[in-house]
Amino acid sequence: MHICLNDKIFRTLSEVVTAENVKAFVIGGWVRDTILKREHADKDIDLVVLGNGIEIARKTAKRINPKIRVSVFKNFGTAMFRCDDFEIEFVGARKESYVRGSRKPAVEDGSLKDDQDRRDFTINAMAVSINKETFGEFIDPFDGISDLKNKIIRTPLDPVRTFSDDPLRMMRAIRFATQLNFTIEEKTYKSITENAERIKIVSKERIITELNKIIMCDRPSTGFILLERSGLLHLIFPELDNLKGVEKKDGKAHKDNFHHSIKVLDNISKHSDNMWLRWAALLHDIAKPVTKKYTPESGWSFHGHEFLGSKMIPDIFRRLKLPLNDRMKYVQKLVDLHLRPIVLSQEEVTDSAVRRLLFEAGDDIDDLMALCEADITSKNEEKKTRHLENFKFVRKKLREIEEKDALRNFQPPVDGTEIIETFGVRPGKEVGIIKTAIREAILDGIIPNEHEAARKLMLVKGKEIGLKPVRKTASH
Numbered sequence: 001m002h003i004c005l006n007d008k009i010f011r012t013l014s015e016v017v018t019a020e021n022v023k024a025f026v027i028g029g030w031v032r033d034t035i036l037k038r039e040h041a042d043k044d045i046d047l048v049v050l051g052n053g054i055e056i057a058r059k060t061a062k063r064i065n066p067k068i069r070v071s072v073f074k075n076f077g078t079a080m081f082r083c084d085d086f087e088i089e090f091v092g093a094r095k096e097s098y099v100r101g102s103r104k105p106a107v108e109d110g111s112l113k114d115d116q117d118r119r120d121f122t123i124n125a126m127a128v129s130i131n132k133e134t135f136g137e138f139i140d141p142f143d144g145i146s147d148l149k150n151k152i153i154r155t156p157l158d159p160v161r162t163f164s165d166d167p168l169r170m171m172r173a174i175r176f177a178t179q180l181n182f183t184i185e186e187k188t189y190k191s192i193t194e195n196a197e198r199i200k201i202v203s204k205e206r207i208i209t210e211l212n213k214i215i216m217c218d219r220p221s222t223g224f225i226l227l228e229r230s231g232l233l234h235l236i237f238p239e240l241d242n243l244k245g246v247e248k249k250d251g252k253a254h255k256d257n258f259h260h261s262i263k264v265l266d267n268i269s270k271h272s273d274n275m276w277l278r279w280a281a282l283l284h285d286i287a288k289p290v291t292k293k294y295t296p297e298s299g300w301s302f303h304g305h306e307f308l309g310s311k312m313i314p315d316i317f318r319r320l321k322l323p324l325n326d327r328m329k330y331v332q333k334l335v336d337l338h339l340r341p342i343v344l345s346q347e348e349v350t351d352s353a354v355r356r357l358l359f360e361a362g363d364d365i366d367d368l369m370a371l372c373e374a375d376i377t378s379k380n381e382e383k384k385t386r387h388l389e390n391f392k393f394v395r396k397k398l399r400e401i402e403e404k405d406a407l408r409n410f411q412p413p414v415d416g417t418e419i420i421e422t423f424g425v426r427p428g429k430e431v432g433i434i435k436t437a438i439r440e441a442i443l444d445g446i447i448p449n450e451h452e453a454a455r456k457l458m459l460v461k462g463k464e465i466g467l468k469p470v471r472k473t474a475s476h
């Protein structure tokens with residue numbers, strides 16, 4: 001079988017390796033995605049070279065264009081450069097064995113087959129020759145092509161060996177199964193469940209990369225169900241694992257919050273590729289186990305889970321090696337506010353409550369509404385329609401008030417400087433009191449969001465707390 005290597009880049013690469021008299025092959029994701037006719041999302045081309053990968057990368061780059069910069073990763077024996085839209089990575093064929101308890105491989109030179117042996121899955125171990133005499137020849141020792149056709153994830157060697165060499169591969173199996181909608185072959189899956197504990201030796205950074213890729217799939221719940229069943233979730237993300245289960249008292253049961261959360265994640269994923277919005281969906285009920293209460297009168301409740309959940313996020317982000325910056329704050333904010341639109345849709349909506357939500361959510365109000373709509377996972381169609389209708393009403397209200405009061409990115413119509421200059425005070429407590437009074441009056445609809453009205457209120461409030469406006473003296 002031959003694979004059509006259409007892109008010009010392969011001809012160029014072929015010429016170079018032929019001139020250098022080494023053998024080289026395209027391998028891994030590029031081959032897999034070409035056969036699947038999948039978009040090459042990142043245009044990565046992985047080449048395995050029978051020889052010194054770094055040296056060949058340098059020589060190839062030089063021939064294509066001496067100005068190309070080659071990045072070398074000496075520890076891994078790989079080198080990479082960009083050419084046109086492609087990112088081309090070279091690696092010398094390796095025979096590799098990992099020392100137990102560490103993921104640092106002991107590496108020696110190997111054949112193509114040695115290199116294929118140490119790949120993660122049969123569908124990722126397929127190679128295509130770029131050598132002149134055999135250009136396009138397909139080399140597939142583990143019959144990856146059948147697994148590709150049958151939609152199966154399977155390790156090339158005994159899974160115990162493959163997973164023990166690098167336990168991250170257990171997560172990669174689940175990630176590829178979710179991304180490609182494949183099934184993990186029985187023996188491979190069994191080995192994951194038996195070796196789950198080994199994930200502990202893998203760095204947090206590598207784990208989160210795979211977890212984020214699962215979150216970015218079309219239907220991430222598939223991955224989370226596999227993570228949970230295999231025992232991996234409990235090890236890498238115990239708080240999420242802790243959401244599962246249903247408790248019953250007096251015949252009243254609460255819903256399974258793990259399955260609910262991943263359903264909400266699926267729902268939001270149909271609407272948005274924003275990874276942080278997806279994280280907010282996954283985490284919105286994270287504090288339910290710690291706030292769970294039962295009383296015979298009112299049944300199950302999870303009071304304050306939104307607030308406590310938002311407070312749990314920094315610890316979770318730190319441990320998972322997610323960024324502790326404005327992205328985290330965004331997730332915290334959405335988790336904290338996720339019940340507010342529901343409250344607005346249930347009660348008689350006052351303009352003031354709508355204004356407050358606009359003020360607090362700011363530019364993230366649309367994401368918050370999307371999250372709330374995704375949060376409706378009721379199987380009762382009538383109920384679902386009713387909730388969605390209610391949210392439509394909330395959205396309408398939000399639009400009306402926003403048009404009228406422009407609160408989305410609230411800038412106080414009278415700022416601190418004006419207060420300081422008017423009363424001739426130092427920055428301090430008084431300034432804060434007046435600013436808060438103005439903001440509250442606007443949010444409560446007592447005064448409009450305008451300068452003149454706010455200035456008047458400033459003078460009244462100032463007087464109340466014993467301040468007097470200073471007269472401006474004419475300067476000479």
Ligand code: ATP
Pocket residue numbers: 027028029030042044046118119120121124125166168169172
């Ligand atoms: P994508 O880029 O879409 O995530 P990919 O298959 O290209 O998919 P990469 O992580 O870019 O995945 O890895 C490139 C190739 O390197 C894989 O196809 C696989 O052959 C090999 N590979 C990557 N990580 C591992 C690993 N941990 N163990 C074994 N082989 C691996």
Ligand code: MG
Pocket residue numbers: 029042044
């Ligand atoms: Mg890749």
